[in-house]
Structures are given as C-alpha cells and as structure tokens.
Amino acid sequence: MQFIDLAAQQSRIRDKIDARIAGVLDRGTYISGPEVSELETRLAEFCGALHCVSCANGTDALELALIALGIGEGDAVFVPSFTFAATAEVVPGLGATPVFVDVDSNTFNMDVASLERAIVHARSLGLRPAVVIPVDLFGLPADYAPIKAIVERENMRLIGDSAQGWGGRYHNQMTGTLADITTTSFFPAKPLGCYGDGGALFTNDPEKAALLDSLRIHGKGSEKYDNVRIGMNSRLDTLQAAILIEKLEIYADELESRNKVAQRYSTKLAPFIEVPFVPEGYVSIWAQYTLKARSQDERARLMTSLQNQGIPSVIYYPRPLHTQSAYADFPCDPSGLPVSVDLAQRVFSLPMHPYLTHEDQDRVIKCLIDALQIS
Ligand SMILES: *Cc1c(COP(=O)(O)O)cnc(C)c1O
Numbered sequence: 022m023q024f025i026d027l028a029a030q031q032s033r034i035r036d037k038i039d040a041r042i043a044g045v046l047d048r049g050t051y052i053s054g055p056e057v058s059e060l061e062t063r064l065a066e067f068c069g070a071l072h073c074v075s076c077a078n079g080t081d082a083l084e085l086a087l088i089a090l091g092i093g094e095g096d097a098v099f100v101p102s103f104t105f106a107a108t109a110e111v112v113p114g115l116g117a118t119p120v121f122v123d124v125d126s127n128t129f130n131m132d133v134a135s136l137e138r139a140i141v142h143a144r145s146l147g148l149r150p151a152v153v154i155p156v157d158l159f160g161l162p163a164d165y166a167p168i169k170a171i172v173e174r175e176n177m178r179l180i181g182d183s184a185q186g187w188g189g190r191y192h193n194q195m196t197g198t199l200a201d202i203t204t205t206s207f208f209p210a211k212p213l214g215c216y217g218d219g220g221a222l223f224t225n226d227p228e229k230a231a232l233l234d235s236l237r238i239h240g241k242g243s244e245k246y247d248n249v250r251i252g253m254n255s256r257l258d259t260l261q262a263a264i265l266i267e268k269l270e271i272y273a274d275e276l277e278s279r280n281k282v283a284q285r286y287s288t289k290l291a292p293f294i295e296v297p298f299v300p301e302g303y304v305s306i307w308a309q310y311t312l313k314a315r316s317q318d319e320r321a322r323l324m325t326s327l328q329n330q331g332i333p334s335v336i337y338y339p340r341p342l343h344t345q346s347a348y349a350d351f352p353c354d355p356s357g358l359p360v361s362v363d364l365a366q367r368v369f370s371l372p373m374h375p376y377l378t379h380e381d382q383d384r385v386i387k388c389l390i391d392a393l394q395i396s
Pocket residue numbers: 078079080081104105107108156182184185205206207208218219220
C-alpha cells in the first residue's frame with residue numbers, strides 16, 4: 022500500500038500527459054512557453070483569484086511574496102511553529118525575524134490568541150509587526166477572518182501559505198483569495214503536484230502581480246536587459262506547466278475523492294480515536310489525514326501495528342520549528358507553544374490520496390481498531 026499513490030493518478034491521465042510533453046518537445050520552448058501562461062490563467066480561474074504568477078517552488082513563492090511586500094531588517098513575520106520548515110525558512114534570509122505562534126489543538130492551524138501575544142512580544146523586542154503567514158495545514162484552511170482583522174488593525178500584511186491547502190474552502194471563498202498574497206507548491210506529493218518542483222502565487226492586486234512577475238525573472242523591466250530591481254531566477258518550467266494543465270483538469274474530481282476517503286476514515290475511526298476536525302463552513306483538501314493518539318507511546322504502538330501489516334504511516338511533524346536547531350533562537354509567543362509541542366508527540370498521518378480503494382482503506386481501519394482495542 023502506498024502512502025500517496027501517484028502512479029494511480031498517472032495511469033488515469035498518462036496519454037494526456039504524454040501528449041502535452043510531446044507538444045512542449047515539438048515546440049522547444051522550455052522556458053516561458055505558452056503552457057505557463059495558460060496554466061496561470063486556469064489556476065486563477067479555478068480559485069477565483071484575479072492573478073496567478075507561477076514560480077519554481079513553494080519556498081520561492083513565500084520568498085517572492087515577502088520581497089514583494091518589502092519585508093526586511095527589523096520586520097517581524099508571524100508563523101506557526103507546527104508546520105513545514107519552509108514557512109519560516111525564507112524569513113531570516115531577508116533580514117527579517119520569524120516569530121513563532123502556537124496552533125489550535127483541534128484545527129492544527131494558527132491560534133489567534135497566541136498571535137496576539139506574539140505581536141505584543143515582537144514589539145517589546147523592538148521589531149515592527151509586518152506580516153502574518155497562516156498555513157492551511159494538512160489541507161484545512163486557516164481561520165482567516167480573525168487573523169485578517171488583526172492584520173488590518175495592526176497595518177500588517179497577510180500571506181497565506183497554501184502549499185497544502187490550495188483549493189480548500191473557507192466559507193464562500195477558496196484559498197488563493199483569502200490573503201494579500203497566497204502561495205502554493207506543486208511538489209509531487211502535494212495535492213496538486215507536478216513531476217518536479219513548482220510553485221505559484223495568487224493575488225487580486227494587479228500591481229503586486231506585475232511586481233511578482235518581475236521578481237521571478239531577475240527583476241526584469243519592460244526591456245529585457247534593463248533589470249529594474251534585484252530579483253530571483255524562479256520560473257516554472259514549461260514542461261511542468263504542461264503537466265499541471267492536465268492534472269488541474271481532474272483536480273476538482275480528485276478533491277471530491279479525497280473528501281470521500283476522509284469521510285470514510287472519520288466515520289469508522291471516530292468511536293476509537295481522535296479524528297481530524299473540520300469546522301462548519303470549511304472544506305479541506307486533505308493533503309494529509311492526521312489522527313491524534315492519546316500519548317506518544319500509543320502513537321508508537323499504533324504505527325508499529327500498521328507497519329507490521331505493510332501499511333505506511335508518517336509523522337507530520339515530529340518537531341515543531343521553534344525547537345529545531347536552526348530556529349531555536351527566534352522569538353516565540355511568550356506563553357510558550359504547548360499545543361505545537363503536544364501535537365508533535367501525538368499526531369500521525371494515514372495513507373491518503375484520491376485513489377485509495379475501499380479494500381485498502383478497510384485494512385488500515387481494521388488494523389487501527391484492533392490495535393486500539395487491545396490497549
Ligand atoms: C511543501 C511546503 C512548502 C514548500 O514547498 P516546496 O515546493 O517544497 O518548496 C511550504 N510550506 C508548506 C506548509 C509546505 O507543506
């Protein structure tokens with residue numbers, strides 16, 4: 022059994038992908054080919070954003086967003102501690118300071134009260150509160166409304182890290198439209214993945230979109246050899262764009278399948294173990310299906326039982342960022358980050374992808390229930 026079965030998806034659309042790749046090879050426009058802007062148009066339409074700017078990966082997308090917002094020395098950028106390292110990684114490189122915020126124990130997403138404390142703390146350290154980066158962890162949109170209210174009150178800016186959540190819904194809106202700039206990743210294992218590295222940014226602001234377009238291509242101006250600002254080399258390959266066009270065609274259908282898989286897990290497992298919580302008005306895209314064991318020991322036992330039956334499970338994430346060596350010296354919510362620490366000890370994720378069969382899923386469920394009942 023696969024944790025994420027990319028081969029099943031590939032066999033569904035292999036002929037279409039082959040044709041798309043052949044088209045790129047025939048034309049030979051490997052960089053900035055027409056597929057890139059075609060994909061950007063389709064991605065923007067899908068989520069309802071006015072502009073999409075593709076780039077080389079989800080980490081660059083975060084960096085480009087921060088550069089576009091003018092973030093640098095003296096700026097505090099508030100990020101959850103319970104996330105993938107890239108969310109915080111890009112901040113120090115620009116001379117700014119990541120400030121770690123705790124997450125909610127039910128949604129695993131940024132905790133608003135912790136954000137408030139972290140802002141006061143950052144100011145006391147002489148930093149200027151500048152940007153909040155909520156993460157749509159495991160596919161569930163963050164609680165954007167109260168975060169946005171804080172961001173507006175403090176005259177800050179909002180970047181949504183939707184590397185795991187692009188296409189999810191928060192009330193009437195899709196991720197991609199919920200922040201000043203939303204970033205995503207097309208790393209192969211993400212819900213919308215390409216066959217290499219890729220990423221994109223979304224915004225409704227035409228000036229930001231133009232700026233991001235310049236920044237991703239060496240700070241280009243309107244004339245090719247008059248670069249007007251310091252930028253990066255962060256384009257999405259034409260080949261990856263061509264592949265993503267075909268994957269996007271089936272994405273809505275895949276998200277429905279992911280939701281069915283999640284629903285089925287939750288219905289059957291809820292009497293036995295704490296299953297993921299999806300608040301009213303939210304739709305997750307289920308980048309991960311993550312359970313919470315009662316203790317670190319129980320988690321180890323359950324994962325061993327799964328492993329003994331050839332069922333993969335993975336811990337996302339075993340260490341919150343603020344406890345990792347590279348990040349331990351950056352500021353945190355002064356009340357501590359107890360939920361991030363606790364989750365890291367108890368969470369584990371099950372096989373989750375749109376092509377998981379009932380048969381395989383039932384094996385996972387039975388194995389877990391059996392292991393839980395002998396405890
Ligand atoms: C994967 C991921 C990224 C980085 O994306 P890459 O394309 O791998 O650079 C950023 N943030 C989160 C939350 C992610 O899961």
